[in-house]
Amino acid sequence: YQRRVRENRERQKALKATLSERFNRTAEQAKLLQTMQTEVTSIERELSCDISLLRDRIDRCNMRYSEARRRHEEAEREYVASKLELHHCREQKEALEEHLYTIITMNEQRKSEKLEHLHNKMQQLDLELQEQ
Numbered sequence: 001y002q003r004r005v006r007e008n009r010e011r012q013k014a015l016k017a018t019l020s021e022r023f024n025r026t027a028e029q030a031k032l033l034q035t036m037q038t039e040v041t042s043i044e045r046e047l048s049c050d051i052s053l054l055r056d057r058i059d060r061c062n063m064r065y066s067e068a069r070r071r072h073e074e075a076e077r078e079y080v081a082s083k084l085e086l087h088h089c090r091e092q093k094e095a096l097e098e099h100l101y102t103i104i105t106m107n108e109q110r111k112s113e114k115l116e117h118l119h120n121k122m123q124q125l126d127l128e129l130q131e132q
Helices: 002-131
Strands: none
Touching: none
16 A cells, blocks of 8 residues: 555656646747747838838839939920921021022122113213213
């Protein structure tokens, strides 16, 4: 009987030691899991914050890109319009210069003809005066 009681006590003692050890291991594992969960939550929070910041920066860049593209297209339209106007003005200037040259040439020719006519008339008057 005493031997059984002793064996039971030893088994009970071993069982208590095993339970205590397992309880301690389980408590350590629970503590480790809690630490891991806290770290994962912290990492996810940082990631979420980083993603939010990047999305905001992407949105701002997209807005700046759209504005720059709009200004570029507007400048390109203005460039094409001014280039067409430049071409038109150059053609108009060349045509006016050509017209001016023609007018000056014709005027010089008329003056030359008029002077020649007047010179001939004067010579004729001189001849008539000499004949009288």
